[in-house]
Each structure stands twice: as structure tokens, then as C-alpha cells.
Amino acid sequence: MGKTVTTYLIDGDPKGTQYAFISNKICQMFVVPRSNLSYLNTQEKLQKPAFYILLGEDESTKPQAYIGETENFKERVKDHDSKKAFWQKALIFVSKDADMTKVDVQYLEHKAIAEAKKANAFILSDNKQIPKAPNLPEHQQDSMDEFFEDVKFLASFIGCNIFEISQPKEEHLFYTKGRGCNAKGYYNASGFTVLKGSIIIKNSVPSLNWKEKRESLINEYTSTHNNVLTLDTDITFPSPSTAAIFCMGRNTNGWQKWKDKDGNTLDTVYRKQLE
Structure with missing residues (x-):
């Protein structure tokens, strides 16, 4: 309505x-x-x-x-x-x-x-x-x-998301894996949200340009269980690439790196909506 x-x-x-x-x-x-x-x-x-x-x-x-x-x-x-x-x-x-x-x-x-x-x-x-x-x-x-x-x-x-708790649908989930990373999340108007329980790579590559910010996010949002760094709460990033960089600790194209359960990239799924 x-x-x-x-x-x-x-x-x-x-x-x-x-x-x-x-x-x-x-x-x-x-x-x-x-x-x-x-x-x-x-x-x-x-x-x-x-x-x-x-x-x-x-x-x-x-x-x-x-x-x-x-x-x-x-x-x-x-x-x-x-x-x-x-x-x-x-x-x-x-x-x-x-x-x-x-x-x-x-x-x-x-x-x-x-x-x-x-x-x-x-x-x-x-x-x-x-x-x-x-x-x-x-x-x-x-x-x-x-x-x-x-x-x-x-x-x-007016763009203040202080009370917003999004409920993603299963068919809209996307995943990224590699270098020990095993993360999942979803994309909407607010950006890309990485979900609680995602496994994050601890160390960043030396060339990462926002290494200090990433370390701050890790300190605030994650904890280590059995030597595995795990996200303790959902966290929303302004873009899929920023979300993927946070999870993997290196520069990457999130539109290509996030894939759904059928292997379709985020780019492919959302580009199809315009066809």
C-alpha cells in the first residue's frame, strides 16, 4: 500500500x-x-x-x-x-x-x-x-x-537506518569463498549486507588501501572460534565490492565475486532484471 x-x-x-x-x-x-x-x-x-x-x-x-x-x-x-x-x-x-x-x-x-x-x-x-x-x-x-x-x-x-533489520529471502542470498573465506549475504537498496556467521579472512594483503578501517571493523564485529574468524552480527556495506574486500582482505570486484547457489554472479542476476 x-x-x-x-x-x-x-x-x-x-x-x-x-x-x-x-x-x-x-x-x-x-x-x-x-x-x-x-x-x-x-x-x-x-x-x-x-x-x-x-x-x-x-x-x-x-x-x-x-x-x-x-x-x-x-x-x-x-x-x-x-x-x-x-x-x-x-x-x-x-x-x-x-x-x-x-x-x-x-x-x-x-x-x-x-x-x-x-x-x-x-x-x-x-x-x-x-x-x-x-x-x-x-x-x-x-x-x-x-x-x-x-x-x-x-x-x-530521510535515510536514517537506525531501526532497520532486513530479513533476506533465501533465494536472494549470495556467497563468496576463497583464501579461507566462506561468507554469505544479500543485496538491496541499502547496500550489500554480510550475514552473521560468515567466516572472514583475518589478514589483509599489503596493497589494500583501507587496511586500518578493515582492522577496526574486524575488531568490532568479529570473534575467533577454533582459530576461525567469524562475523558476530550482520554488517551492511555501501557496495558489493566493499563487502567482498572486507571478507577477503584484498581488492576484488564484488559484482563478480558474489554468486548465488546456482553459480550466477550478482552482476548477472541484477543485469537480467533490466533485460
């Missing part, structure tokens, strides 16, 4: 301040860059109970985020601005029809941290524990569950 998303670019910049909402839904998402916090002064909705995500980068292997709730985002963000260096923009979620309560946003925070930890796509350094779920009447919990589904959709709509 299709959805209509209304997006308004406050300053005409697709990377700038904006808000978005789904037609016939109450969830509204504001995207506010750290460089434009003065915008908060113009929106009364952002001075009331809200659920929010701070997004940014660090020197590690994954993007970083902080998930929180507040009774007044405008006031709460002052503390984050002075104490948290990593973030560049905030996603703030409010109800566009009626104000949410403190308990509502606490429930959203509980669900969001639990699902973000499960997806494991972002570092949550300051969300080490999953907060206890507050007590909500059954009808209100159902309402907030529906609201959170819209939160996930809107976050994904």
Missing part, C-alpha cells in the same frame, strides 16, 4: 531544517541541524513533550546516535549542545494534532532504544541500558506502538 509523505524544507535546503509527516497520521518529524537551533524558538511544538534522536559521526566504524525523551526539547537540547560533541542534527518527533504526555515519550524512548540496539547499526554510547517501560493503559500503548511505526518509517524516509 502506498503512502503520501509531506515534506517542507524550511530554508529550501534538502540537507537543512525541515519537517515531514505521513498523510492521515499524527506523527510529525522535525529535522533540525545543530547549526540552526535558533529554529526551535519559532516552534511551540518543540517546547513540549517530544521523543528525539541525535545523529552524528565519530572516529569509530559506525555512526553514533543518542535517543531520548523530554518535556521540552528546546530546553533539553541546551544541555546536549554543551556536553555532547558528536551530533550534527536532531530528529524530533511530536504529535501534530495533540500534545503527547511525559509517559508517552518515555514509552517511545524504551521501544526505540531496544530496537536500535537490536538493529546494531549505530553506536549508542550514552544509551547503555534500555529504560524500563512505563505503565500505559492498553489503548494508549497501542496508540504509541502505531506512532512508533511511523517514527521508524519517517527516519528511514
